[in-house]
Each structure stands twice: as C-alpha cells, then as structure tokens.
Amino acid sequence: MLSERDLESIQHWISQMKRSTSKMEKHHDVSKAINALRLNYKILGYGNTRIVYDLENGYVVKVAISRQGLTSNQTEFNLYNRCSTRLRKYLCPVIDHGDGWIIMKKIQRMVSLTEEYEKKLPRLRRRFRKEGIEARSLRSKNLAISDDNNRIVVIDYGSFKYCDN
Numbered sequence: 001m002l003s004e005r006d007l008e009s010i011q012h013w014i015s016q017m018k019r020s021t022s023k024m025e026k027h028h029d030v031s032k033a034i035n036a037l038r039l040n041y042k043i044l045g046y047g048n049t050r051i052v053y054d055l056e057n058g059y060v061v062k063v064a065i066s067r068q069g070l071t072s073n074q075t076e077f078n079l080y081n082r083c084s085t086r087l088r089k090y091l092c093p094v095i096d097h098g099d100g101w102i103i104m105k106k107i108q109r110m111v112s113l114t115e116e117y118e119k120k121l122p123r124l125r126r127r128f129r130k131e132g133i134e135a136r137s138l139r140s141k142n143l144a145i146s147d148d149n150n151r152i153v154v155i156d157y158g159s160f161k162y163c164d165n
C-alpha cells in the first residue's frame with residue numbers, strides 16, 4: 001500500500017528520530033517529522049506520538065514521531081491481532097505494519113463525546129478489563145462511531161496495557 005519511496009522516507013525519518021530523541025523527551029516538534037517525511041498524502045491528524053496520513057483508499061498510515069509512537073504502533077498491531085474476536089470489534093482494524101508505521105482502516109473520529117456515548121465508556125472499559133486489558137485514553141479524539149451499528153470503535157489504542165491481574 002506504501003510505495004518504495006514512502007517506505008524509504010519513513011525509514012529515514014525513523015532512524016533520524018531514534019538517534020535524536022532522548023528517552024525522557026515526551027513532546028515533539030511535529031513539523032520536524034513532517035519536513036523530514038515529505039510524504040505526498042494529506043495529514044488527517046496527529047497526537048503526541050504519531051502523525052496520521054490519509055492514503056485515500058480507505059486507509060491511513062500512522063508514523064511514529066517519538067519513541068513512544070514506536071511503542072504505540074507496536075501495541076496496536078499486537079493488540080488487534082492477539083485479542084479475542086469479542087474485543088476486536090471495538091478496535092480499528094490494523095492491516096499492515098513495519099518499523100515505525102502501521103496501516104489502519106480510516107474512520108471518521110468522534111467530533112465530541114455525547115452523553116449517550118460517554119455513558120457507554122465504563123462498560124467498554126469493563127469488557128477490556130475482563131480480558132486483562134486496561135483501556136486507557138478513551139477520549140473523543142481517540143474514538144469513532146462505526147456507521148453500520150453505532151458501536152464505539154477505538155482509533156487510538158496505543159496506550160492500552162495488559163494488566164497483571
């Protein structure tokens with residue numbers, strides 16, 4: 001889904017980022033990543049750890065802009081592939097991944113968290129908890145609503161954690 005040139009740009013950026021950011025650094029200059037990457041896709045959004053490009057074929061690519069972003073991408077890839085089918089329906093599908101990037105289905109994020117959906121969050125958290133996963137950062141910018149059945153779909157689950165009990 002990514003061209004040779006895209007992959008090269010990403011690889012180049014990731015090695016630059018790994019060299020230059022210290023483990024303690026939490027926030028990063030997004031423009032530094034954008035300039036280094038020079039990808040020919042529209043930017044859909046970004047967070048503290050990743051920048052998200054629209055591949056314009058129904059998918060997005062999330063590129064790490066910090067070390068934490070590398071971990072978030074790994075977490076999403078692993079979680080999506082390892083969790084039960086019961087939980088998987090709440091997670092935005094991950095299609096492919098490589099060093100520092102993942103490809104995910106594109107879903108329109110939630111504009112704001114309405115009371116109706118706010119009320120559904122504790123139950124969603126409990127469902128994950130039951131299977132040993134702590135569902136963190138469930139905020140509107142990390143959530144979407146699937147059009148077919150109005151179910152909450154998490155688009156940023158990079159901070160989810162497997163718990164010890």
Ligand SMILES: Nc1ncnc2c1ncn2[C@@H]1O[C@H](COP(=O)(O)OP(=O)(O)OP(=O)(O)O)[C@@H](O)[C@H]1O
Binds near residue numbers: 046049051052158
């Ligand atoms: N699957 C997707 N489809 C459409 N837009 C997306 C998708 N994933 C992310 N986005 C957009 O990109 C933004 C940043 O993505 P994401 O939340 O995964 O990055 P992050 O750096 O992990 O965020 P945070 O700052 O919460 O840690 C989202 O808020 C959303 O607007």
Ligand SMILES: [Mg+2]
Binds near residue numbers: 047048141142156
């Ligand atoms: Mg986010």
